[in-house]
Amino acid sequence: MRCSKCKAYIAFDSKLKECPACGSPIDRKPYFEDMLNMLAELAADKNFIFWGIMNLIFWAAVGGVEFALGGGQLLNYFEQNLFYSLILFVFWGFIVELIVKANAQIRIASKTVILKERRSLRMFRLGTNLSLLGGLALSVIWVGIDNFFSHFPGITLVTISVICTFWAIEGMYFREEHFEDHRVRNFFILLGVRHPHPYRVMSAWYLSGITIAAIAYFGLIMFPSIFNSVYNTWFIQSSIKAIKGFLDYFPTI
Incomplete structure (x- = not known):
């Protein structure tokens, strides 16, 4: 929840009656909103195995609905390519873990007060979420709505490539001075980035690789x-x- 005056984040389970940042009374939110905050914070503690299993359950449910509506392409793909599908679910688990942690609110060491974020972190979060939606939309355009469920690897690779491209572009602008801000440092440590230099190098390699591959592919098909x-x-x-x-x-x- 947020302080109504200074907009500082405060943990949903905090017992404080006053905002530790400005001292104004804390306006408690409805129980349902507190429950949503609790679920979001619990989700941020889960690893890729958990999210891989959740993805399996989600896509199995989607496949079940599709089958009930007279389709069955997705379940048919899983049945014929179970091993490949499991690899993709693990892959999805890694990506979803990072997406969830990118959306988590960063706490200070006491785990009571959540840090008021910098605008750059909010934009990183927004860009991550828009990349996820954009990747799914691009995969629909690429494989076609009629073949969407029969091309599960295409859905996965296109969506994840869009997300990783956004992260790589962000990494190219990431500098040591940004890491000096404890809010930025805590945010990226949660994502597994403990120093900006390796992140920047990996981003450069990724962008170079997809650029060379795209030029080579489109050059050859001409x-x-x-x-x-x-x-x-x-x-x-x-x-x-x-x-x-x-x-x-x-x-x-």
Whole structure:
């Protein structure tokens, strides 16, 4: 909850009657809102395994609804590609954990008062959430609404790529002086970033990689003969065969 006067964050379970920041009386919120705050704070403590399981349950429920409405593409994909689906659920677990923690309110050490955030952190949170929605929308445009449930890997990879691209762009502007602010430092430590330099380097590698890959791909498809020549080279075909051969050991675990 927030102080009605200075807008400082205060933990929902705080027993204080006055705001520790400005001393004004705390305006207690309705029970339902307190429960939502409690659930949000509990969610921030969960790891990727928990969120991977939650994603499995969520998509299974979506698949069940789709099946009940006369579809069944999503459940059919899970049945035929269970091993691949489990890998994607674990992958989703890592990303959802970071998204949830990016939306968590940062407390000080006493866990009683929640720090009033900088505008940059609020924009990071907003950008993360918009990237999630934008990635889902882009995946619908890419695979088509009719094929949405039959292309689960496409949904996953497109959505996560959009989110990671936003995080990488943010990382390129992240400097040591930003980390000197304890509010920023506490926020990024919660996300696993303990120093800005590795984050900036990884962001540069990621953006460079997707840029080179995009240029190479769109450059090759403009010249089909060159694309086919590269695709049919011994190295590419051997790599594809090796990967498929390895994954074929786990078709329907």
